[in-house]
Amino acid sequence: MNKRFTDNRTADILHILGHKSGVTVAEMAEKLSVSERTIRNDIRQLNEDLSGSASVEGEQGRYSLRIFDPDQYKHAFEKICNIDGMFGTSKGRQTYVFGELMRADAPLLTDELAYEMNVGRTTLISDLKKLREEIEPRGLSIVGKTSKGMILHGKELDIRSYVLENCYDALYGDYPLDADVKELISAELRQKAFEKQVGRQFVRYLILMMDRFLTGHYIGKLTDAYYNLTANGEFYRVNEILDRIGGILHVDFPVEEKIFAFLPIAGMRTPADLGSVQEMELDAAIGPLSEKIMARIREELDISIDPRDFAEEFSYHLMFMLNRLRFKIRQPNAILEELKAKFPLAYELSGIAARVIEEEQGLKVNQDERGHLASYFGVFLEENNLGQRRPFRIAVICGTGRVTARLISVQLKKIVDSQVQIKTMSDTAASPEILETFDVILSTVDLPFRSPKPVIRIREIFDEKELKQKLEKARYWDRVDIPVLDDNQFIMSSLLDENKVFFFEKGRSYTDALDEITAILTDEGYIDEGFGKRLAEREEKGTMVFDNGVAIPHGIQTANDRMLLAMGIFEEPAPYKGQKVRIIFYMALPEESDADDMLMIRVYDELLEISRNTAMLDAISKTRNYQELLRILYKK
Numbered sequence: 252m253n254k255r256f257t258d259n260r261t262a263d264i265l266h267i268l269g270h271k272s273g274v275t276v277a278e279m280a281e282k283l284s285v286s287e288r289t290i291r292n293d294i295r296q297l298n299e300d301l302s303g304s305a306s307v308e309g310e311q312g313r314y315s316l317r318i319f320d321p322d323q324y325k326h327a328f329e330k331i332c333n334i335d336g337m338f339g340t341s342k343g344r345q346t347y348v349f350g351e352l353m354r355a356d357a358p359l360l361t362d363e364l365a366y367e368m369n370v371g372r373t374t375l376i377s378d379l380k381k382l383r384e385e386i387e388p389r390g391l392s393i394v395g396k397t398s399k400g401m402i403l404h405g406k407e408l409d410i411r412s413y414v415l416e417n418c419y420d421a422l423y424g425d426y427p428l429d430a431d432v433k434e435l436i437s438a439e440l441r442q443k444a445f446e447k448q449v450g451r452q453f454v455r456y457l458i459l460m461m462d463r464f465l466t467g468h469y470i471g472k473l474t475d476a477y478y479n480l481t482a483n484g485e486f487y488r489v490n491e492i493l494d495r496i497g498g499i500l501h502v503d504f505p506v507e508e509k510i511f512a513f514l515p516i517a518g519m520r521t522p523a524d525l526g527s528v529q530e531m532e533l534d535a536a537i538g539p540l541s542e543k544i545m546a547r548i549r550e551e552l553d554i555s556i557d558p559r560d561f562a563e564e565f566s567y568h569l570m571f572m573l574n575r576l577r578f579k580i581r582q583p584n585a586i587l588e589e590l591k592a593k594f595p596l597a598y599e600l601s602g603i604a605a606r607v608i609e610e611e612q613g614l615k616v617n618q619d620e621r622g623h624l625a626s627y628f629g630v631f632l633e634e635n636n637l638g639q640r641r642p643f644r645i646a647v648i649c650g651t652g653r654v655t656a657r658l659i660s661v662q663l664k665k666i667v668d669s670q671v672q673i674k675t676m677s678d679t680a681a682s683p684e685i686l687e688t689f690d691v692i693l694s695t696v697d698l699p700f701r702s703p704k705p706v707i708r709i710r711e712i713f714d715e716k717e718l719k720q721k722l723e724k725a726r727y728w729d730r731v732d733i734p735v736l737d738d739n740q741f742i743m744s745s746l747l748d749e750n751k752v753f754f755f756e757k758g759r760s761y762t763d764a765l766d767e768i769t770a771i772l773t774d775e776g777y778i779d780e781g782f783g784k785r786l787a788e789r790e791e792k793g794t795m796v797f798d799n800g801v802a803i804p805h806g807i808q809t810a811n812d813r814m815l816l817a818m819g820i821f822e823e824p825a826p827y828k829g830q831k832v833r834i835i836f837y838m839a840l841p842e843e844s845d846a847d848d849m850l851m852i853r854v855y856d857e858l859l860e861i862s863r864n865t866a867m868l869d870a871i872s873k874t875r876n877y878q879e880l881l882r883i884l885y886k887k
Contacts, residue, residue, distance in 0.1 A: 260285070261297045262332040268307060268316040269367060270359075275312055301327050325369045337421065338368045344375070345382040346418040349403070352393065353410055354466065358400020389413050407470045411459055411511070412579050419455055426458050432496055439492050452515035460512050465500070470507045476577055477510050480517050484531045489513045518575035520582060520623075521568040534573075537566045540611055544604045551603055551793070553805060553840050554852065556631045565627055572623065576614040584622035590629070591622075595859035596852060597629035599797075604628075632852055643671045643726060646689040650678040650696040655711050659693065662712075666719040691725040693718075727850050742850070743836075743857045744884045746816035749877040750775065753819045753835075761827035761835075764819050765790075765804060768837050772817060778839045779810040794828045801862035802827070803855075805838035814850055815839040820874060833872050 263283055267274060276294075280287045294307050294314065301307075304323035307314055318324050329338070337343035347368060351359060365375040376397065383393050391405035391413060403410070414422060428436070436457065440450045463470075480486060489512055493504045541558075549555055558565050575582055584590075591598050601624035605616035616624070645663065649656040656675035663673055674689070678696050683703050686692055692706045705725050709718065727742055751772075755764045769783035786806045789795070796802045808815065819835035826832075836858045840851060861867055867883065874880045 260289075261293050261300065264290070264293055264297060264307070265316065265328060265331065266367075268314065269363070270355075270357075272315040273313040274315075276309075276314065279314075297331070300331050325366075328367070329369055338370065341378050341381060343421070344368055344370065344378045345385070346421045348375075348378065348382060349386070349413075349418060350422045352401065352403035353414070353468075355402065358395055358402050360400050361397035385417075386413060407463065407468055408473070408511075410468075411463065411470075414459060415455065416581050419459065423455070423458055423462070426462070428458065429499070431499055435492065435495055435499070439488070446520070449515060449519045452519075453512070456515050457512050460504075460508050461496075461500075464504065464508050465502070469505075470511055473507050473510065477507070480510055480513060480574075481506065483513070483517060485516055486510075486513055489516065514574075514578050514580055518571055518578060518580035518582070521564055521571060531567075531570075533566055534570050536612075537570050540608070541566055541569060543611060544607045547607050548600055548603050552600075552855065553807060554600075554855070555848070556600075556628070558627075558631055559634055561627065561630060561634070565631075568623070568627060572616075572620055573608070573612060573614060576608075576612075576616065576620065582619055582623065584619040587618060587622040590625045591863070592860075594625060594629040594632075594856075595863065596856045597632055598622075598625040599855075599859055600628040600632075601625040643667075643691075644689045645671060645673050645722070646681070646686055646692045647673060647675045648678050648681050648692060648694040648696065648698070649675065649711075655695070658711060659695075659709070659713075662715060663693075663718075666715050667722065691722060727853070741857050741884050743816055743854045744881065746814065746854070747818060747877075747880075751777075751815075751817040752877050752880060753817070754875055755819060755821045755825070757823040759821065759825060761802065761825040761832045764821070764825065764835060765837075768817055768819055768835070772815070772837075772839070776810060777815050778808040782806060782808050782810075782839060794830070796827060796830045796832055797859065798862045799865060799868055800824055800831050800833035801836065801858070801868070802832045802834070803836045803838060803858055803862075805840060807842050808839035809842055810839075812841045814841060814854070816854065818880070820871060820880070822872075822875075833868060 260283060264279060267279055267282065276287045276290045280290045283290070298306055301324070304320045304327050305316060305318040308317055309315075337347055348364060351364065361372060361375055361379070365372050368375070379393065379397070379401075386392070386405075389405070389412065390409045391403065393401050394404045395401040436454060440453070460470075481490075486509075490509050493509050493512060497504050541562075545556055545558075574580065598621070601621045604624050605621050608614055608616055645667070647656055647659050647663070649659060656677075660673050660675055667673075676685075678694070678698070681692075681698065683700055687703045689704055692698075692702055692704055693709050694706055695709060695711060697708075698706065707718070707721050707725070724742055724745070727745075753764070753768055753771075755767075765786070766783070769778070769786065772778045773780060773783065786804055789806060790804065794802075795804045815838065817835075817837040819837065821833055824831035824833050838851075838854070861871075870883045871880060874883060
């Protein structure tokens with residue numbers, strides 16, 4: 252097994268001789284895992300490359316580096332090592348220094364490191380300061396004085412974790428595996444249908460483990476949670492692979508090193524094909540944890556989520572995610588910001604799930620993992636939505652012939668999903684009785700009768716984006732009083748009217764404002780008499796204030812079967828439980844209504860989207876009447 256810092260043996264020889272004089276060929280051959288003859292050939296080539304600026308010379312079998320022209324040697328060293336890029340940036344130099352420190356058998360001097368990198372001492376001191384600040388949160392430190400030598404201090408597990416997250420490619424990107432070891436690993440990965448990313452991660456952990464173990468940096472005793480992984484159904488495969496690799500290298504890997512190599516499998520992303528992981532038995536705590544997450548979502552947002560066909564996959568995701576959090580395995584989420592923007596409700600649900608996980612498991616869910624959870628909740632919400640939807644039917648009425656009607660249908664199919672049913676007809680064939688069976692009517696002509704369903708006037712060639720938005724609003728026509736299918740993109744604005752928007756002057760408290768809204772809506776018959784009390788009890792359990800001072804108090808009402816939305820806008824933010832409330836979105840939800848579940852999910856998405864739009868919130872806060880508010884909502 253080759254244990255070099257780079258895939259450049261002549262550079263490695265310079266590193267060895269730069270740290271220690273009087274090294275034998277046998278010592279270098281053993282350190283670099285090659286033959287003595289190879290080392291002698293490398294020394295001959297090295298002396299040619301140094302071009303007289305320095306020379307590797309032997310005396311009584313011990314070799315030393317002798318420098319005759321320091322300036323020329325720096326250029327020759329830089330060329331031989333081929334690491335201009337690494338030394339050309341502060342981050343690259345920090346990575347190099349970390350690599351040197353993690354491999355050092357003795358304290359390293361600042362002057363020697365600066366000389367190797369061909370940088371000034373002041374530059375290196377600045378880089379060291381930055382490196383110390385970066386590794387400190389990982390429980391690592393660089394101890395010692397620059398003039399007397401420095402060492403890297405910290406747990407081996409933390410050192411490996413830092414390498415994997417920050418500098419693996421720079422330190423191990425060209426690390427050469429012996430051909431027989433490489434083939435053994437490749438054969439095993441082909442046999443086990445793990446996704447490519449899992450295989451890549453496994454190889455990274457394996458290479459790092461072997462390099463550190465074979466250079467005397469043992470992982471040592473682990474906590475009980477790590478040893479529990481040996482009961483995992485897949486661990487025996489890793490155990491077997493490492494026993495076979497150990498046979499090739501003539502070493503015995505202890506169980507702790509095998510556990511480390513197993514971590515990327517224990518913390519993998521749930522694969523598309525569950526069959527490849529079903530040999531892993533689900534942890535007994537996963538089922539109850541999933542149920543508590545769904546129960547908390549119902550309690551906090553009155554949304555019932557059924558994972559349906561994804562229940563088993565979600566359970567495996569939770570198990571693997573807990574392992575990643577427990578064993579500090581980072582799983583970056585490249586689409587985190589897009590998830591937040593496009594699926595605000597799903598992201599909010601992931602926050603509720605994260606709080607349950609922290610309470611039940613004592614593990615803090617990071618942003619990347621919260622994003623992975625949001626992906627699942629986005630699927631759950633959409634699946635539930637599709638499960639409640641009946642086929643959406645569109646009637647296309649055209650007064651200028653069949654070809655024009657087909658042209659409109661072709662354009663429509665670009666903006667609606669495959670489940671939408673489209674029926675074309677002439678204006679003479681249309682009647683109120685026929686149109687009653689449709690959800691929305693698109694017409695190029697004025698109808699000679701009152702339509703029982705919403706009508707959208709279109710031209711033969713229309714704005715697809717604008718029409719798509721109007722069709723989306725039409726889905727909620729029977730649950731929301733939408734007088735006109737206009738270009739206001741918010742469904743929530745159709746739930747409002749002048750009697751449900753309240754403006755509060757400076758000095759009004761949040762609780763007073765909430766009481767006033769409740770009292771007026773109760774008097775008007777929008778909500779039942781007990782709603783205010785239930786709302787107050789829910790507020791006592793936890794605040795319903797979200798991002799940027801937006802409060803969304805909500806509860807179940809029994810006065811009618813329609814969802815109610817009201818708004819309260821403060822002229823000056825009202826302090827409440829350590830936060831400042833600017834806007835209240837007051838929601839009263841019917842006790843049971845599948846149609847309102849769809850509407851509620853849509854409205855929640857819109858309210859959470861608004862709560863993250865600082866510019867829109869600022870504009871809404873400045874409004875002092877209902878018309879001004881509508882203008883702001885139209886400007887989206």
